Amino acid sequence: MAEPAIFFEEVNERQGLFHRRAVLLGGFAGLGLTALGGRLAYLQLLETQRYEKLATSNQFNFKLVPAPRGLIVDRNGAVLAANRPNFRLLVSKDKGTDPEATLKTLASFVPMDEARQRRLLREISNAPRRAPVSVMEDMTWEQFSAINVRAPELPNVTADMGEVRVYPHGGAFAHVIGYVAKVNREDLTPTGPNSDPILLHPGFRIGKQGIEKALDLELRGRAGAKKVEVDANGREVRHDEDGDIAAVPGKEVQLTLDVDIQNRALEVFGGESGGAVLMDCRTGDILCMMSAPSFDANRFVRGLTGAEYRALANYERRPLLDKCLSGTYPPGSTFKTMTALAALEAGIDPDQTVSCGGGMYFGGRYFRCHKKGGHGAQNMRDAIKNSCDVYFYSVASRIGPDRIAAVAREFGFGQTFDIGIPGQKKGIVPSTQWVRENRPKDPKWHPGESLSYGIGQGMLTANCLQLAVMTARLANGRKALNPRLIKSIGGKELPRGSDVPDLPFSQEHLNYVRDGMAAVTEAGGTAFRASQLGLGDILMAGKTGTAQVYSYKAGGHRGKGGPWRLRDHGLFVAFAPLDEPRYALAVIVQHGMGGSTAAAPRAREIMRVALLKDPELRARIETPLPMPEIQPDLELDTVPDSPVFAEPPNTPTPAVGDPLVPPSEGPA
CATH class of the missing domain: 3.90.1310.10 (Penicillin-binding protein 2a (Domain 2))
Structure with missing residues (x-):
């Protein structure tokens, strides 16, 4: 009888199929477990710090x-x-x-x-x-x-x-x-x-x-x-x-500022409006740059109310405006130093005189001098000392505007300086080219405009810093100093303002102008009384200026009793000591009515603080002045051999009742 072979074949086939599926599933499971283990190992070992940070960020x-x-x-x-x-x-x-x-x-x-x-x-x-x-x-x-x-x-x-x-x-x-x-x-x-x-x-x-x-x-x-x-x-x-x-x-x-000088400047201005800039004539450092009236910056940190801000913004003396950098004004007679230097460079003889009778006619118009009766015959030094307008009218008409403008630009007018803060206004330095470019309806320079230009009026404007730079360069006499406000940042010092080329002018001409400024503060000068420092033998040289706000002809000129906004500006520029200049100063008193009465006394007080804070000058001030030499009396040098009797002085006998003689001591 035959064996059922087909039975075993079916069992073996099903068993083989099972094994193949089991191996396949086991392989997939193994791969999955391997991938999972690898991922866990990656996360646990390689990504530990990342997930620690994520976990911490949920907590912290x-x-x-x-x-x-x-x-x-x-x-x-x-x-x-x-x-x-x-x-x-x-x-x-x-x-x-x-x-x-x-x-x-x-x-x-x-x-x-x-x-x-x-x-x-x-x-x-x-x-x-x-x-x-x-x-x-x-x-x-x-x-x-x-x-x-x-x-x-x-x-x-x-x-x-x-x-x-x-x-x-x-x-x-x-x-x-x-x-x-x-x-x-x-x-x-x-x-x-x-x-x-x-x-x-x-x-x-x-x-x-x-x-x-x-x-x-x-x-x-x-x-x-x-x-x-x-x-x-x-x-x-x-x-x-x-x-x-x-x-x-x-x-x-x-x-580079000095807190004592700055505080003193604000103090002496009081309620007046204007600015003051003090520079070191040797380095260009700005020791004072004060604008008045000012405002309390601490209030801005906390936040102003609308009413407080409007009160500051609408006040006519404009405390929010920086008068040293953003305010521009006609420099007035302080600019006559530039006109004088331009005249010297043009070859005009400084000893040649001009007769001042209180004004001069030019082009059918009468140009007044500030002194109604006139100054008489004036040479250049006398004209700077007395601030004679007629002399500078005459000189300016002879040399023309372009020569004056060239000198003014070399002394800092019409430019801004890299002092580290924004807000500077260039002002205007007019010339024939400037008129062509900025006055298209009337591009011609009129001869009469030169007269106003020569005394610092007309289209000419400048800020207080520019006036201080002009004075510092004149006082230095050699370097075209640049102002420096920021001394160092993070302990690293910035370049000095004295690292500049020399001025392109004759030393003799510069000395002459400085001598004229010295005459301003001498007896008879326009700023004599207001410029006496009272610091021993240290003297100050300067130049006063009055900048007219409205023209006389238009009836806009007002005295001290008129509206504040119609009054003239008072200006004063100075340097000291006279024999060895160290500090240069420019002061503008807005609508202050006169440089000698409003600006010069304030400049004197500011300059005094700077001089007294300088150790070398302080020692010089505290050194007693030498006693004057006494000429020996030859008659008293010899002793007579016998007494000499002299007649009593012939003086009237005082009468009884004289307040110097008691009544009981009257004549017998």
């Missing part, structure tokens, strides 16, 4: 902390801008909170009117989620404590301590240093340094004017971070001080 957050802003100091290290701690109140928006109700509650503890609450609501709604918005700065300790005690009842409200910019000297340096304020939308940029997220921090401030704006990046420093533990909703639980990232403070900026 880093809050940006602004860096301490760099200090601004004067030439001797006195602090002009620093930082101080302040208590601030912050509010942020989040789910389930009502910012409007929160602000109404906070108004019970800190002053906050309805208008301010509406403005803060707009800021909170526009801010990113959980981004704090500053509600109040400089809270008192009582306000700070009251908020912190009620912290559990005030979600998303934080009262902490930050830093705020402070200016110890108030308005004395406001125009030079500027101020900082909150960042607005105009300050933000898509790229560059102003795209940094730190700008949105409520404690961050950005420079808005002066040094604070010009060197904002150097003063900012690098922001740090505070490590805080948060819950599942992102709310702060605790502060992990060990994980904080320290901020890098901004660089220290040292200026």
Whole structure:
């Protein structure tokens, strides 16, 4: 009987199929386990740090902390801008909170009117989620404590301590240093340094004017971070001080200014409007650059109300305008030094005289001299000393405007200087070319315009810094000095203003003009009384100036009793000591009515402080002057052998009742 072979074949076939499937499934399972193990090994070994950071970020957050802003100091290290701690109140928006109700509650503890609450609501709604918005700065300790005690009842409200910019000297340096304020939308940029997220921090401030704006990046420093533990909703639980990232403070900026001279300048101006610039004649350093009236920069840091800002902006003496850089004025008679130098360079004999009878006719018009009766015959030195207009009318008409303009530009007129801050106005230095380019309806230079040009009037304008540069270059007598305001940044000194070429003028001509300025402060000069320093043998040379605001003919000229805006400007430029110039000064008193009465006395007080602060000059001032030599009396040098009797002096006998003789001692 045959065996059932087909049975075994079917079993073997099914068994083989099972084994193949088992091996296939086992292979897939093995591959899967291998891949899973490899992935786990990759995540556990190679990606450990990454996932540790992700896990930590769920538990901890880093809050940006602004860096301490760099200090601004004067030439001797006195602090002009620093930082101080302040208590601030912050509010942020989040789910389930009502910012409007929160602000109404906070108004019970800190002053906050309805208008301010509406403005803060707009800021909170526009801010990113959980981004704090500053509600109040400089809270008192009582306000700070009251908020912190009620912290559990005030979600998303934080009262902490930050830093705020402070200016110890108030308005004395406001125009030079500027101020900082909150960042607005105009300050933000898509790229560059102003795209940094730190700008949105409520404690961050950005420079808005002066040094604070010009060197904002150097003063900012690098922001740090505070490590805080948060819950599942992102709310702060605790502060992990060990994980904080320290901020890098901004660089220290040292200026060439002197705090004592600057404060004295603001003091002597009082309520007057104008500017004063004092320069070192040897280095070009600016020791004083003061604009009056000024404003308190600390108020801008905290934020002005609309009424406060309008009061400053609408005041006729314009405290927000920098009179040293942005205000331009006719230089008046201070410009006669430039006309005199241009005349000398043109070959005019300085000893040649011009007769001044109180004015001169030219082109059918009568040009007055400031002295109604005239000065008589005047040579160049006398004309500078007495500020004779007629002499300079005559000289200016002979040499023409282009020679005067060329000299003026060499002395700094019509240009701006790289002192590190913006806002300078060039002013106008007219010439025949300037008239063609800027006066298309009347492109011709009229001869009568040269007369006004020669005495610093007409189209000519300059700022106070340019006048100081002119005086410093005259006083130096050799170098075309450039002004320097920033001495160093982060300890690195900037180039000096004396690293410049020489002036392209004859030394003899420069000395002659300086001698004329010395005559101004001598007896009989226009600034004699107002320029006496009272510092021993140290003397000052200078030049007064009065810049007419409205023409006499039009009836616009007014005396001291007229409206302030119609009065003439008073100017004075000076340098001292006379024998070895070290400091040059320019003072403009806006609508001050006269350089000798308004500007020169203020310049004297500012110059005195600079001279007294100079150690070498201080020693010279304190050294007693030598006693005058006494000529010996030859008759008294010999002793007579016997007494000599002389007749008594023939004096009248006093009568009884004379107040010098008692009645009882009358004649017998």
